[in-house]
Amino acid sequence: MSALRDIEHNLPLQLLKAREAAMASFRPMLRKHGLTEQQWRVLRVLSAYPDIDATTLAHRSILLAPSLTRILKHLEQTGYVARLQDPVDQRRATFSLTAAGSSKVARVAPDSEALYRHIEAQFGASNLDSLYRLLNKFSSAVQNGSNANT
Amino acid sequence: MSALRDIEHNLPLQLLKAREAAMASFRPMLRKHGLTEQQWRVLRVLSAYPDIDATTLAHRSILLAPSLTRILKHLEQTGYVARLQDPVDQRRATFSLTAAGSSKVARVAPDSEALYRHIEAQFGASNLDSLYRLLNKFSSAVQNGSNANT
DNA sequence: CAGGCATACTTAACATGTTAAATGATTTCG
DNA sequence: CGAAATCATTTAACATGTTAAGTATGCCTG
Numbered sequence: 001m002s003a004l005r006d007i008e009h010n011l012p013l014q015l016l017k018a019r020e021a022a023m024a025s026f027r028p029m030l031r032k033h034g035l036t037e038q039q040w041r042v043l044r045v046l047s048a049y050p051d052i053d054a055t056t057l058a059h060r061s062i063l064l065a066p067s068l069t070r071i072l073k074h075l076e077q078t079g080y081v082a083r084l085q086d087p088v089d090q091r092r093a094t095f096s097l098t099a100a101g102s103s104k105v106a107r108v109a110p111d112s113e114a115l116y117r118h119i120e121a122q123f124g125a126s127n128l129d130s131l132y133r134l135l136n137k138f139s140s141a142v143q144n145g146s147n148a149n150t
Numbered sequence: 151m152s153a154l155r156d157i158e159h160n161l162p163l164q165l166l167k168a169r170e171a172a173m174a175s176f177r178p179m180l181r182k183h184g185l186t187e188q189q190w191r192v193l194r195v196l197s198a199y200p201d202i203d204a205t206t207l208a209h210r211s212i213l214l215a216p217s218l219t220r221i222l223k224h225l226e227q228t229g230y231v232a233r234l235q236d237p238v239d240q241r242r243a244t245f246s247l248t249a250a251g252s253s254k255v256a257r258v259a260p261d262s263e264a265l266y267r268h269i270e271a272q273f274g275a276s277n278l279d280s281l282y283r284l285l286n287k288f289s290s291a292v293q294n295g296s297n298a299n300t
Numbered sequence: 301c302a303g304g305c306a307t308a309c310t311t312a313a314c315a316t317g318t319t320a321a322a323t324g325a326t327t328t329c330g
Numbered sequence: 331c332g333a334a335a336t337c338a339t340t341t342a343a344c345a346t347g348t349t350a351a352g353t354a355t356g357c358c359t360g
Contacts, residue, residue, distance in 0.1 A: 004259040005266065007198050007210075011278075012172050013191065014285045016212050019165040021292040026162065027348085036315065036348085041163065048157050055338065060157075062166050067316055069340055074315085091325045091338040109154045116155065123291045128161075131284045135164045138281060141273045142171040177318080186318085186345065204309065217346055219310055224345085241308045241355045 022119065029111050033104070038063060038071055040108065043080060043097065047105045050096045053086070057095060080104055175265050183258050188213060190258065192221055193230060193247065197255045200246045203236070207245060230254055 007013065023037065030040050041061040046052070049060065058068045072095065075081040080101035086092040097105065120128055157163065173187065180190050191211040196202070199210065208218045222245065225231040230251035236242040247255065270278055 004194065004197065004255065005263065007194065008286075009282065010194070011266075011269070011282070012169055012176065012187070013212060014282060014289075015165055015169040015172070018285045018288050018292075019162055019169070020212060021289045022162050022165065024293070031349085037162070038316065044154065044157065044160070047154065053338080062163060062170060064317065064319095065339065066318075066341080070316075089326070089338085093339080105154065113155065116161075119161070119292055123288055127284065127287065127291075130280075131288060132159065132161075132164060134277065134281045134284060135168045136158075137277065138168050138273055139164075139171045141277075142269055143174070181319085188346065205307090214347065214349095215309065216311080216348080220346075239308085239356070243309080 025115050025118065026112070029115060030108070033108050033111070035104075035108070038067065039075060042068070042071055042075060043101060043105050043108075046081065046095060046097050047102070051084070051094045053092050053094050075101075172269065175268065176262070179261050179265060180258070183254070183261070185254075185258070188217065188221055189225060192218070192225060193251060193255050193258075196231065196245060196247050197252070201234070201244045203242050203244050225251075 027037060030037060035043070038061070041063070042057065045057060045061045049056075052060070054065070054068060054072070057063075058065050061068070063071070072081060072083070076083055079098060081095055082098050082101075084094045084096070086094060123131075177187060180187060185193070188211070191213070192207065195207060195211045199206075202210070204215070204218060204222070207213075208215050211218070213221070222231060222233070226233060229248055231245055232248050232251075234244045234246070236244060273281075
């Protein structure tokens, strides 16, 4: 019969729900700093991995290329990110934080860490560890077996 | 100093990554049926809970009210969902699947279940159980302590 | 019962998500 | 070498996410 499973066992929905629970506190914090969630993701990734190309950046910040194009345009205009055309491969460009971008990250970081401490206090450090581990295992396990299309 | 944590311990990002890993197979399937992820969420919730008002529907499908307004307008035009104005409270409307809507859900369900079986095979039923449990615990734990703004 | 407040959506405006197609630059190979 | 395939990024078009403000409607209290 293949009846539809209980909605409590809708995995994408439960992942989204957990994410929303976390973002409920992060979004207002970022908003005070004048950043969207995605802009912050990009700044954060560039802070960890300077001078990477757009494809790598998109992969690491879990953004699709068209979204990243728009976000980078915005961040360049704001002055937080600089674009460097690759001299060897003219198709490619690499990106990095400007001084203003680095200092922005430094200003947001303490507020971000405070929210993490809050989450750890509510959920428990050990639970959080288990969750990270399971999520990581899930992402690797499922991505490989993705040949179910046509 | 409050330095920024390792990006592997960015919880919203890891939740998003896991979700994308799952949705990578669901989205093309839904697309074949002419549905977006969110439209399917709404149909799925209405299938489980008929005749609920928009606020409850938004809560259960993890959608914001403005998004739901647009999605419902679309689903009404397509003929999958019917709106019933509440005779007592004129502000409120309740929604339910039409016959076409129910039959659409019935057609999508087997494909959805097949993908779940695939996920279980890759990730393991026991891991999946643990993940559901942790996600559920996380969502409840974090939502309560969300008084950190001003 | 009038004024004020809360409730249930809806609109508006801008940012992002998603798919397909376009544009240019590079590589591959006959 | 040169046409075809590939790659990196962008554009286009439509759907949704997000915040703020608007519109009715209902409730509540003086």
